[in-house]
Amino acid sequence: MTTDTAVPITVLYHGCWGGIGHYLFDKNRNLLRNPAFRAWEDRAGSPSKFIDNGLSWACKRKLPGIPPETEGVAKVTHLIANGFDWTVLGFWDRSVDSRYNSWSMFIATGTYDFDRMVELAKQNFPQVWARYKFNVIDGTDLT
Numbered sequence: 001m002t003t004d005t006a007v008p009i010t011v012l013y014h015g016c017w018g019g020i021g022h023y024l025f026d027k028n029r030n031l032l033r034n035p036a037f038r039a040w041e042d043r044a045g046s047p048s049k050f051i052d053n054g055l056s057w058a059c060k061r062k063l064p065g066i067p068p069e070t071e072g073v074a075k076v077t078h079l080i081a082n083g084f085d086w087t088v089l090g091f092w093d094r095s096v097d098s099r100y101n102s103w104s105m106f107i108a109t110g111t112y113d114f115d116r117m118v119e120l121a122k123q124n125f126p127q128v129w130a131r132y133k134f135n136v137i138d139g140t141d142l143t
Helices: 035-044 114-124 126-130
Strands: 011-015 024-027 073-081 084-092 101-109
Touching: 011 114, 073 114, 084 114, 101 114, 114 126
Parallel strands: none
Antiparallel strands: 011 024, 011 101, 073 084, 084 101
């Protein structure tokens, strides 16, 4: 499932980059404060909803065989915000901030599957992707 690659794709990163604190960045490491760029986040009300596969904070700690907030277990979410299709690839990531509820999210205009989102993340944010010491896997079938 991909949209036409002839259309320019905007890819953003939401997470820690160079220090503690989750912020929205473009690929040139510019911090984005424009509310229009945060429409994808406002749709869910909380960024962590793009990561936890729909599980509540209490429930995700009770999954047999899966530790809470396992780094690299990714979720792909498709949504429409401000009339545009967006895809979010999100997963728990404590490579910069070691506290719980720390994540990385890659947000792209268009509709993509897990493999294409990983490709876009690596292409647009190679410095961020290089710091992961864990594998990023599709967590869709784990819940």
